[in-house]
Amino acid sequence: xxxxxxxxxxxxxxxxxxxxxxxxxxxxxxxxxxxxxxxxxxxxxxxxxxxxxxxxxxxxxxxxxxxxxxxxxxxxxxxxxxxxxxxxxxxxxxxxxxxxxxxxxxxxxxxxxxxxxxxxxxxxxxxxxxxxxxxxxxxx
Amino acid sequence: xxxxxxxxxxxxxxxxxxxxxxxxxxxxxxxxxxxxxxxxxxxxxxxxxxxxxxxxxxxxxxxxxxxxxxxxxxxxxxxxxxxxxxxxxxxxxxxxxxxxxxxxxxxxxxxxxxxxxxxxxxxxxxxxxxxxxxxxxxxxxxxxxxxxxxxxxxxxxxxxxxxxxxxxxx
Numbered sequence: 001x002x003x004x005x006x007x008x009x010x011x012x013x014x015x016x017x018x019x020x021x022x023x024x025x026x027x028x029x030x031x032x033x034x035x036x037x038x039x040x041x042x043x044x045x046x047x048x049x050x051x052x053x054x055x056x057x058x059x060x061x062x063x064x065x066x067x068x069x070x071x072x073x074x075x076x077x078x079x080x081x082x083x084x085x086x087x088x089x090x091x092x093x094x095x096x097x098x099x100x101x102x103x104x105x106x107x108x109x110x111x112x113x114x115x116x117x118x119x120x121x122x123x124x125x126x127x128x129x130x131x132x133x134x135x136x137x138x139x140x
Numbered sequence: 141x142x143x144x145x146x147x148x149x150x151x152x153x154x155x156x157x158x159x160x161x162x163x164x165x166x167x168x169x170x171x172x173x174x175x176x177x178x179x180x181x182x183x184x185x186x187x188x189x190x191x192x193x194x195x196x197x198x199x200x201x202x203x204x205x206x207x208x209x210x211x212x213x214x215x216x217x218x219x220x221x222x223x224x225x226x227x228x229x230x231x232x233x234x235x236x237x238x239x240x241x242x243x244x245x246x247x248x249x250x251x252x253x254x255x256x257x258x259x260x261x262x263x264x265x266x267x268x269x270x271x272x273x274x275x276x277x278x279x280x281x282x283x284x285x286x287x288x289x290x291x292x293x294x295x296x297x298x299x300x301x302x303x304x305x306x307x308x309x310x
Contacts, residue, residue, distance in 0.1 A: 018205035021173075021194040045169040047248065054170035055251045056214045060207020064197075067206075081198075082206040086255040 006030045009071035032105035034068035039098045051095035061101045062131045066115040069103040070135045077139050085133035093128045097121035159240040160230045164222050187216035187269040204262030213299040217283040220271035247306035256299040
């Protein structure tokens with residue numbers, strides 16, 4: 001059962017046009033946890049002088065990863081939508097590095113799922129950004 | 141009786157203000173990736189996000205990706221804040237049009253944090269956003285931003301953000 005859920009969530013995320021546009025790749029998704037990577041690309045740049053990726057692209061990655069974590073939770077019957085998301089930007093991501101986002105669904109009720117997420121680049125010990133969010137829990 | 145100086149030709153005013161906006165938004169690759177545009181009326185900016193298929197985040201509904209919405213809001217906030225921050229220097233001539241047209245600009249504000257509320261699902265059609273700078277400080281600024289589609293009074297997303305401001309004299 002859990003494996004099926006993970007598979008469905010994986011297929012759903014992989015079919016999102018915008019996730020494809022930003023080059024997101026699912027690494028792991030299971031049991032309320034998701035890890036999605038976004039390789040560096042020139043079209044994601046927010047500051048042409050430094051080549052640093054735009055915060056908005058990191059937001060999109062965190063949002064997708066959070067949604068994936070919710071969908072893969074054993075207690076989630078089906079789809080989800082973001083209710084709110086707060087992102088703290090700790091530092092600029094190093095140009096050229098792949099961004100790795102990890103999200104975990106920390107609590108889930110019949111209606112709401114709570115998520116925490118972190119994004120890192122090659123320097124794994126210093127997060128680029130962290131996020132907390134609430135997601136809706138929707139029926140199948 | 142002292143004569144008032146003649147007002148500047150309108151073309152000159154527009155050229156200067158458009159150059160400032162262009163210098164801020166024109167060179168950002170991610171703005172082009174999303175296809176974002178800005179409409180300027182005096183010092184008021186409106187972000188415009190023309191719909192296209194690769195902005196979809198939920199193919200079943202379909203709905204605009206929450207990340208696109210967040211990026212759209214954040215971009216509108218940061219460009220509006222920067223534009224307002226530069227306004228006086230651009231108007232007074234402290235920053236020259238030629239510099240702007242060459243893309244020479246002071247550094248942009250950095251996002252400290254960004255909180256977005258999703259109020260409705262983003263429909264597959266064009267979206268608009270306007271930001272209001274609620275506090276403009278020497279080091280930090282706060283901005284509120286709202287996005288809507290068909291009806292200005294029914295926003296589909298709103299956000300508040302804090303920014304670290306660049307130093308004035310570099």
